[in-house]
Amino acid sequence: MDLSRNENEVLKFMKGLPDSSRVAEDSIILPGMTKRELVSAVSWLQQKGFVTVETEYEQKFALGGEGRKYLNEGLPELQVLKFLRNEGSVMLDQIFVRFGKERGGIAITQLAKFGIKPKGGKIVYLENPAAAREIEDRQKALEILDSGQGSVDQKIMENLRGRGDLLEVKKIGRRYITLTDKGRRLEIRDSGKDSIEEIDSKVILSGRWKSSAFREYDLSSPVEALHGASMHPITYLINRVKRIFLELGFSEIRGHYIEYAGWNMDALFIPQHHPARELQDTFYVEVKNKPKFENPEILQKVKRSHESGIPGYSGWRYRWDEAEARRMLLRTHTTVNTIRYLYNHREPPVAVFSIEKAFRHESVDWKHLAELHQIEGVFYGKDANISTLKWLIREFYSKLGFNEIKLIPSYYPYTEPSMDVVAVIDGKEVEMGGSGLFRPEVTAPMGLKEPVIAWGLGLERLAMMFYDIKDIRDIYNSDLDWLQSYRFRR
Numbered sequence: 001m002d003l004s005r006n007e008n009e010v011l012k013f014m015k016g017l018p019d020s021s022r023v024a025e026d027s028i029i030l031p032g033m034t035k036r037e038l039v040s041a042v043s044w045l046q047q048k049g050f051v052t053v054e055t056e057y058e059q060k061f062a063l064g065g066e067g068r069k070y071l072n073e074g075l076p077e078l079q080v081l082k083f084l085r086n087e088g089s090v091m092l093d094q095i096f097v098r099f100g101k102e103r104g105g106i107a108i109t110q111l112a113k114f115g116i117k118p119k120g121g122k123i124v125y126l127e128n129p130a131a132a133r134e135i136e137d138r139q140k141a142l143e144i145l146d147s148g149q150g151s152v153d154q155k156i157m158e159n160l161r162g163r164g165d166l167l168e169v170k171k172i173g174r175r176y177i178t179l180t181d182k183g184r185r186l187e188i189r190d191s192g193k194d195s196i197e198e199i200d201s202k203v204i205l206s207g208r209w210k211s212s213a214f215r216e217y218d219l220s221s222p223v224e225a226l227h228g229a230s231m232h233p234i235t236y237l238i239n240r241v242k243r244i245f246l247e248l249g250f251s252e253i254r255g256h257y258i259e260y261a262g263w264n265m266d267a268l269f270i271p272q273h274h275p276a277r278e279l280q281d282t283f284y285v286e287v288k289n290k291p292k293f294e295n296p297e298i299l300q301k302v303k304r305s306h307e308s309g310i311p312g313y314s315g316w317r318y319r320w321d322e323a324e325a326r327r328m329l330l331r332t333h334t335t336v337n338t339i340r341y342l343y344n345h346r347e348p349p350v351a352v353f354s355i356e357k358a359f360r361h362e363s364v365d366w367k368h369l370a371e372l373h374q375i376e377g378v379f380y381g382k383d384a385n386i387s388t389l390k391w392l393i394r395e396f397y398s399k400l401g402f403n404e405i406k407l408i409p410s411y412y413p414y415t416e417p418s419m420d421v422v423a424v425i426d427g428k429e430v431e432m433g434g435s436g437l438f439r440p441e442v443t444a445p446m447g448l449k450e451p452v453i454a455w456g457l458g459l460e461r462l463a464m465m466f467y468d469i470k471d472i473r474d475i476y477n478s479d480l481d482w483l484q485s486y487r488f489r490r
């Protein structure tokens with residue numbers, strides 16, 4: 001193992017001491033090495049196992065605010081004692097007037113301990129050499145504590161410690177270094193002085209690189225773990241889902257966040273008075289210069305399907321309003337991608353999917369997001385029927401390891417029959433999405449000739465199962481610990 005120049009120097013110093021010496025780090029002085037460099041070298045030696053470091057904490061006293069004040073003007077008892085000595089005897093009031101209430105009070109309390117006590121409102125000076133000496137020593141103690149040089153007598157220390165803000169206690173950690181057996185065995189380079197630690201312009205320009213040795217990189221030396229970029233768990237899951245549908249022979253399609261209600265709702269036979277079309281469920285968008293409505297020719301057909309139906313079906317029987325179809329919104333589901341794609345690809349078979357965002361004016365809770373991804377898919381062709389649909393959905397979930405999926409009857413304005421996918425998350429049944437066979441009122445106006453099976457599944461709800469997440473909001477709250485616990489690479 002190669003050592004840096006500083007590590008080498010510290011180790012050499014330690015080896016020069018008698019065996020098993022324990023040295024305080026702050027007592028080591030090595031030429032050309034700053035304190036910080038020394039600490040860093042010692043820490044490296046410790047990590048590499050050549051020395052052990054023990055930290056011991058000591059209490060150290062320093063002057064507090066009051067201590068510093070009395071360092072300059074003298075302790076109250078010293079000031080008052082001098083005054084008494086000059087005056088012989090003084091009235092208590094005189095002391096308070098002269099030294100202030102606080103300082104005077106402290107002085108009286110302290111002097112009383114030496115028998116210099118007030119009697120009848122006045123204090124008489126008594127010659128007491130022991131008291132005078134001790135008070136002088138207290139004053140000296142303040143100087144000692146201030147400079148950090150010398151030691152203070154135990155008895156004096158006790159007195160000072162008990163007095164408010166006179167002293168401040170500091171906890172000081174001291175590091176002690178001991179050489180390990182491994183350190184003792186290591187042979188050190190005689191002088192690391194001319195080996196090159198870092199390549200900089202000086203090393204190159206001076207030509208020193210030609211004659212000197214380079215310090216080797218130590219590939220086994222311990223380093224902090226780095227968290228390189230990795231894929232977001234949702235991105236990973238999207239890729240997994242895509243691969244499943246691609247392998248089943250589906251192609252991916254894409255759509256737009258902002259859509260006409262005509263495509264998002266009306267083309268899917270969602271009546272204009274349907275509650276899901278209301279403001280509390282759908283984000284409508286005000287657009288100044290609306291793009292032109294694609295394929296406006298469908299509007300008349302959709303109108304007829306809504307108002308009076310198609311042959312054999314009665315329709316919703318209300319007055320359809322084109323203005324309502326020409327409002328724009330944030331798509332509420334990706335089934336809008338499906339229906340437009342089918343209209344533009346009327347020749348069966350068609351098997352496509354999309355994994356994109358949908359938006360709902362939803363109150364967010366443990367299983368609802370207002371912005372979510374849907375795994376949308378459709379198969380249009382001769383063999384499109386409910387068994388195929390059931391098989392496809394079960395196959396999809398089982399490829400992700402979920403075999404306990406329930407399919408239950410449900411309702412959508414555009415499918416009949418309809419089925420919801422239900423799974424159990426954390427002991428609770430949660431809807432994973434919807435599916436069904438498109439109704440003729442949807443397919444006929446679009447000019448589709450074969451049956452259509454379709455589904456729309458929640459990606460984040462799938463993520464809850466896949467990653468064992470109890471609250472759907474946790475997926476997007478950017479908890480670094482959670483994100484870093486996955487290591488998905490492209």
Ligand code: PHE
Pocket residue numbers: 332333334335412415418433434435436454455456457
């Ligand atoms: N669009 C429905 C939803 O958002 C799901 C669905 C898709 C239902 C296709 C039936 C057919 O919940």
